[in-house]
Amino acid sequence: MAEKPLKGKRILVTGGAKRVGAVIVRTLFERGAEVIVHYHHSEAEAKELQKSLSRRSHPLRVVSFDLADIPEMRAKIGKLLEEIDHLDGLVCNAAVFFATPFFQVTEEQWDCILNVNLKSTFFLCQQVGKHMMEKGGGKIVLISDVSAGHPWPAYLPYTISKAGINHLARGLAKILAPKVTVNVVAPGTVLPAEGTPKTDLEVYRKKTLLKTLGSPKDVAESVCFLFEHSDFITGAIIPVDGGYDVQGG
Template sequence: MSPVDLGGRTALVTGGARRIGRAICLALAGKGVRVAIHTRSSEAEARDLAERCSGSIVLRADLADPAERARLVPQAAERLGRLDFLVNNASVYERTPLEELDEPSWERSIAVNLTAPFFLARDAGLRMRAAGSGAIVNVTDWATERPYADRLPYFAAKAGLEAATRGLARALAPEVRVNAVAPGPILLPEGAGDDLAAAMTSATPLGRLGGPEAVAEAVLFLLGHDFVTGETLRVDGGRWLK
């Protein structure tokens, strides 16, 4: 491996204000990357985080809105001066039992979890290719091969994003690398109780939740490794083995 020096580079991180996205922004900033922290509704958290990430900026967009989504990559490139990396982390994780599933909730999940990251990767990837280099990481999910029955739109979108990762890796090579990180039990959904924590840890061979820094480390690895493309790296404590 020839490690890519991340220092002095720039990155756009979607859903960067909180939870896993926040850890990714902090890890990148720790390596000297200037980050465009994207948020939809957590602007106060994003601004606090920006104060801790030297040279970073905050951008707001609803990724379900095609016009707002289309402005995001050009804004990031213009405000940061260039765009070397994209991390597609934002996501909507709704419970959608088959009996209750309607088209608007299917469309919302596909829009935020597949259409937006695909077009952000397309827009960023073409710019990176024209500039001669770049790297993209899509955050997916360990369970795309064993989707939870009550969240099918989410998993269909994430499986599509893994297929798009491989296709974009071919389409944008050799200048731009495109990979995915597939987290397992990292952080409980907000509002989840102790019983879910117990169920998740007992279903995970490593017997614990990973914490957001585990995903951030994997993102740094994939952005910094110059001979890996089209790969999906599980960060799941072995969850998929059980």
């Protein structure tokens, strides 16, 4: 039987307990990676994933912290890196997403979205990037959003945070080269938030070139591709959006 392509690679996935993150976790795990699942509130889902995937020879670790609390994050990541000795990969998937009509948006909402989606990613990559450079290399994948290039009026703080992610990745690609690659997967709608009106999904679907919504697996396969084949890819932003971006949004 052929060796699994990511065998022995230690990869941390933030927000990995459910939804798109859990599909990324399962897909990396199936390719042989030793996945570390980060969660915040979804302890039950994280433990369930751990139970269903862990093998004696191939354990699945979990780690929990609030990405809005940078000192807590630094402490937990520092402890994890000490315990595992070497992290090969990082997927920054966790995010918050909710509507913020411009004339109603509060400072608290702005801080929540920018802190979780952008500030925490910046400082997590600072800590993990340093570790990877010291250990000789690694791969970082940031999950952005097609809306980074198409500011959605009712979600401006969110789209600003994702535009920041794209910018951050290109900067990190320069800073962490040549040992560490940094790339972005930028999904279109793959798993709507609960309660999303069908009419909104239909509007998105019609704006894609492929006339379809995607699935979390499309995102997970792109993440795996970057871990398996990105030795000559860094600073790239890969749209996984059915052609929404090139269509003009």
